[in-house]
Structures are given as C-alpha cells and as structure tokens.
Amino acid sequence: MRTTTARAYPNIALVKYWGKADEELILPAAGSLSLTLDHFETTTTVVPAPGAGADVLELDGALADAGQTERISTFLDHVRALAGREDRVLVRSRNSVPTGAGLASSASGFAALATAAAAAFDLDLEPRDLSRLARRGSGSACRSIPDGVAVWHAGDDASSFAESVDAPDMRMIIVTVNRARKAVSSREAMRLTASTSPFYPGWVSSTEDYLQQMLAACAAGDFTRIGEITESHALRMHGLIQSTVPPIRFLNPTSHAIFDAVAEARESGIEAYSTADAGPNVAVIVRPHDAEALAGQLTAFGDVRIVGPGPGAHLLDAAE
Numbered sequence: 001m002r003t004t005t006a007r008a009y010p011n012i013a014l015v016k017y018w019g020k021a022d023e024e025l026i027l028p029a030a031g032s033l034s035l036t037l038d039h040f041e042t043t044t045t046v047v048p049a050p051g052a053g054a055d056v057l058e059l060d061g062a063l064a065d066a067g068q069t070e071r072i073s074t075f076l077d078h079v080r081a082l083a084g085r086e087d088r089v090l091v092r093s094r095n096s097v098p099t100g101a102g103l104a105s106s107a108s109g110f111a112a113l114a115t116a117a118a119a120a121f122d123l124d125l126e127p128r129d130l131s132r133l134a135r136r137g138s139g140s141a142c143r144s145i146p147d148g149v150a151v152w153h154a155g156d157d158a159s160s161f162a163e164s165v166d167a168p169d170m171r172m173i174i175v176t177v178n179r180a181r182k183a184v185s186s187r188e189a190m191r192l193t194a195s196t197s198p199f200y201p202g203w204v205s206s207t208e209d210y211l212q213q214m215l216a217a218c219a220a221g222d223f224t225r226i227g228e229i230t231e232s233h234a235l236r237m238h239g240l241i242q243s244t245v246p247p248i249r250f251l252n253p254t255s256h257a258i259f260d261a262v263a264e265a266r267e268s269g270i271e272a273y274s275t276a277d278a279g280p281n282v283a284v285i286v287r288p289h290d291a292e293a294l295a296g297q298l299t300a301f302g303d304v305r306i307v308g309p310g311p312g313a314h315l316l317d318a319a320e
C-alpha cells in the first residue's frame with residue numbers, strides 16, 4: 001500500500017439521474033449525460049493506517065462526523081474487497097465547492113476518493129471499472145471519472161459505468177444563488193420521488209428517450225438541440241420532484257428569474273439554456289463566444305463563474 005492523492009471535478013448533468021433501479025449497487029433507473037467542470041475540484045489523499053481499528057475522515061481540515069465517516073468507510077469496504085485487504089486508512093479531503101449545496105460535491109468527492117483509494121490499495125483498474133467503483137460511493141460520481149461530456153449507462157453492475165462522448169465545445173455559467181447545505185439530500189429525495197410520485201414511471205421512460213436524442217445531438221454537434229433537451233429535462237425533473245408527497249421544491253424565486261433571464265437572452269440572440277440540480281443554483285450552457293456577455297447579464301442574480309469542460313479524475317504527483 002502507499003499514500004496517494006487524487007483530484008476530481010464535479011459534473012453537471014444535461015440529462016439528469018433521478019431514481020435508482022438498485023439502492024445497494026447504485027444502479028440508475030435510466031441513463032444520464034453530464035459535463036465535467038474545470039472548477040470546484042475535490043483533492044483527496046489516502047494514507048494507509050496499518051493496525052488502525054477504523055477509517056478516519058478529515059473534511060476541509062476538520063474531523064468528519066460519524067455519518068460522513070460511515071459512508072466513506074462503507075465505500076472503502078468495496079475497495080478492500082477488490083484488493084483482498086483489510087487495512088484501514090486516513091482520508092483527507094478538501095473541497096473547493098460548498099459541500100451539499102447542490103453543486104455536485106458528492107460527485108467530485110467520490111470520484112477523487114475512488115481514484116486515490118484504488119491506487120493506495122495497488123488496484124490497477126480499467127477506466128470503466130474505476131467508474132463502476134466510484135458509482136458505489138455516489139451515483140453521479142461515476143460521471144466524474146471520464147473527461148468532459150460523459151454518458152452513464154443504465155444496466156447491471158458490470159455494464160453501468162460512464163464514458164466520454166464527443167460533443168461540441170461549450171461553456172457553462174454557474175450562478176450560485178445559495179451556498180447553504182440543502183435540507184433534503186438527493187438520495188432521500190430520490191427515494192421519496194420513486195415511492196410517492198405518480199409521474200415516476202413516465203419520468204424513467206422519457207429520460208431514456210431524451211438520452212438517445214441527446215446522444216444523437218452530441219454526435220451531430222447540434223448545440224441548439226443539446227440546449228433544448230437540457231432545459232426541458234431539468235424542468236421535467238423539478239416538476240417530478242415537486243410532485244412527491246410531501247412535495248419537495250429545490251428551485252426558489254431567484255432560480256426561476258434566472259431561467260427567465262436566459263430565455264430573454266435567447267430572444268435577443270445569445271443562445272443559452274438553463275439547468276439546475278437538487279438546489280437553487282442554476283447552470284447555463286452557452287457557446288464559448290457568448291459566455292462573457294451572458295455572464296455579465298447574470299451577475300445580478302448571484303456569484304457567476306464561467307467554467308469549461310474539465311478533466312477526468314486523476315492522480316497527482318506527491319509534489320502537487
């Protein structure tokens with residue numbers, strides 16, 4: 001075993017993952033597609049702790065609570081099973097993104113941890129197997145293993161992984177409306193959606209349909225169609241989530257105002273499309289040459305950051 005450090009970036013889905021076919025294996029009910037960012041990274045070091053009785057997690061310099069540590073430890077059990085070892089480890093993780101605020105921190109977190117832990121335990125995994133491993137930590141984390149635009153296949157344990165697909169160059173403008181930790185976790189909200197929304201079966205079948213259309217649009221380099229599907233699918237997801245019992249609403253009035261501002265920008269010739277995850281922050285896709293101008297128009301709503309397609313999860317040298 002050895003000490004290793006890995007870095008991974010969050011991803012924002014253009015076709016969303018919302019609902020599981022298998023809770024234990026974290027298999028999605030439908031496939032999804034995302035853009036991995038080049039900002040808001042997580043950097044994670046795994047230090048072997050031979051003889052220690054338990055894993056220890058340090059998050060942003062502070063000892064993590066029991067719930068967070070247990071989730072990491074359960075994930076590390078998968079790594080230990082693959083390696084045929086029992087060693088406990090110290091995990092030191094730093095996020096440059098607010099944890100749990102709907103900016104996909106579990107994706108960068110588990111992608112970085114999977115990459116660092118696999119190397120710490122001397123596992124030499126193919127990219128698809130590393131993606132499958134990251135999936136066991138958090139579903140969306142499997143999409144932060146490959147670079148850029150990635151499709152996550154629905155399927156069984158062997159076939160459900162993410163891989164890069166070609167897509168036209170684009171930028172994403174992240175408008176941070178609220179940095180607070182969200183009240184309901186995605187995992188809980190997904191469960192409630194599947195068990196209480198009458199629309200859930202339609203959501204699953206229409207997501208598969210949109211994913212096929214999205215893959216065709218990416219292959220054709222059709223930014224307009226990519227954007228139309230992105231915005232429509234995001235609003236469908238939020239409509240679905242609001243249909244749970246009791247209802248959950250992640251978008252707030254500022255989020256809606258940003259969707260409106262982006263629609264107005266489209267009318268005035270800047271082609272851009274909005275999406276939002278399990279929180280009020282909004283991500284807007286735009287062609288590279290329009291990014292600066294649109295970002296300027298969105299500063300009224302919150303902190304604005306232009307991000308581009310980013311690298312997949314990777315190991316860092318000891319010196320970095």
Ligand code: 2P0
Pocket residue numbers: 011012013015016017018026032106107137138139140141186187276277278
């Ligand atoms: C996505 N989200 O596709 C969707 C859209 C949030 C909204 O994947 O239970 O943290 O760990 O598999 O990956 C967030 O869910 O959930 C998510 P688990 P995860 O990005």
